[in-house]
Amino acid sequence: MTKIKTLADLRKIRDEVQSKIRLRENSDHPEQVVQVKVGMATCGIASGAKETMKYFMDELEQQAIDAVVTQTGCMGYCYAEPTVEITLPGKEPVIFGFVDKEKAEEIIDVYIKRGELIDGVIPLTFRTIDD
Amino acid sequence: MKTISEHVLDIVQNSVRAKATLIEVMVDEDKKNNLYTLSVNDNGEGMSREVLEQAVNPFFTSRTTRKVGLGLPLLKQNAETAGGSFQIQSEPGKGTQVRAVFQLEHLDRPPLGDVWDSWLLILLSNPGIRLIYRHRVGKDSFEIDSQEIREMFEGVSLQHKEVRKALVEMMKNNLVEIKASK
Numbered sequence: 001m002t003k004i005k006t007l008a009d010l011r012k013i014r015d016e017v018q019s020k021i022r023l024r025e026n027s028d029h030p031e032q033v034v035q036v037k038v039g040m041a042t043c044g045i046a047s048g049a050k051e052t053m054k055y056f057m058d059e060l061e062q063q064a065i066d067a068v069v070t071q072t073g074c075m076g077y078c079y080a081e082p083t084v085e086i087t088l089p090g091k092e093p094v095i096f097g098f099v100d101k102e103k104a105e106e107i108i109d110v111y112i113k114r115g116e117l118i119d120g121v122i123p124l125t126f127r128t129i130d131d
Numbered sequence: 132m133k134t135i136s137e138h139v140l141d142i143v144q145n146s147v148r149a150k151a152t153l154i155e156v157m158v159d160e161d162k163k164n165n166l167y168t169l170s171v172n173d174n175g176e177g178m179s180r181e182v183l184e185q186a187v188n189p190f191f192t193s194r195t196t197r198k199v200g201l202g203l204p205l206l207k208q209n210a211e212t213a214g215g216s217f218q219i220q221s222e223p224g225k226g227t228q229v230r231a232v233f234q235l236e237h238l239d240r241p242p243l244g245d246v247w248d249s250w251l252l253i254l255l256s257n258p259g260i261r262l263i264y265r266h267r268v269g270k271d272s273f274e275i276d277s278q279e280i281r282e283m284f285e286g287v288s289l290q291h292k293e294v295r296k297a298l299v300e301m302m303k304n305n306l307v308e309i310k311a312s313k
Binding site (some may be wrong): 046 | 201291
């Protein structure tokens with residue numbers, strides 16, 4: 001394969017992807033997919049949140065789980081970074097602390113796939129993290 | 132922070148919180164004068180003089196979730212440890228410019244790191260923001276503008292693995308081409 005260097009090279013990729021995604025056109029409803037928010041403020045980044053987020057993106061895609069992975073700010077649990085908030089469809093958000101790759105794997109296998117809670121949940125006192 | 136890319140990821144969040152719609156990240160390598168400059172400019176809401184004076188104080192933050200704000204102080208500290216300097220300018224309604232200068236060859240200058248991942252993560256999490264990354268080494272430079280990318284990928288989500296991989300590869304190849312320092 002030739003090296004991707006210019007916009008023209010990217011355009012080829014777009015065309016390839018475009019033909020593929022027609023086949024796997026899935027839900028556009030955010031409330032029906034798993035939402036993963038990774039805490040990415042100074043504290044999170046310093047603790048390796050970037051690797052955690054990349055892992056979630058790659059792994060969820062790999063396992064064909066419908067999910068949106070985004071970043072969020074500091075939730076005030078700097079001691080427990082990287083923190084990740086998982087919202088399963090129709091459920092309240094749950095925040096996990098100290099999420100490295102191993103923990104992320106456990107979260108995907110046990111919580112996201114089977115819906116069973118695991119250790120490492122940070123007790124919530126509020127409903128959303130947006131305010 | 133261990134790498135420039137982590138600083139970028141971090142500092143850009145300040146711009147995002149300041150409701151910026153255009154963020155420019157620039158790395159400028161000046162081998163002749165042994166300088167390595169990281170600039171982050173945004174068109175966000177800016178800061179008043181009082182807030183600006185407090186911006187590099189680690190015990191000041193505009194957040195309410197915690198009492199410290201370490202993003203800018205850590206960047207300033209890293210720049211100064213690497214024999215450089217740090218400036219921040221801001222005007223309410225106009226935006227903010229952050230500039231950290233390092234000595235290029237200084238042992239304590241953080242390596243660039245995977246700046247492509249930072250760029251992509253910011254982009255995917257902030258669909259409304261135009262994000263430009265420019266890297267200059269002497270006369271050679273490379274620029275990637277999220278607006279161009281989004282226009283080109285119209286209708287195709289950047290979230291797709293193939294697309295993400297292609298974008299990362301493109302940035303990596305171009306940085307190698309202009310001989311960006313590690």
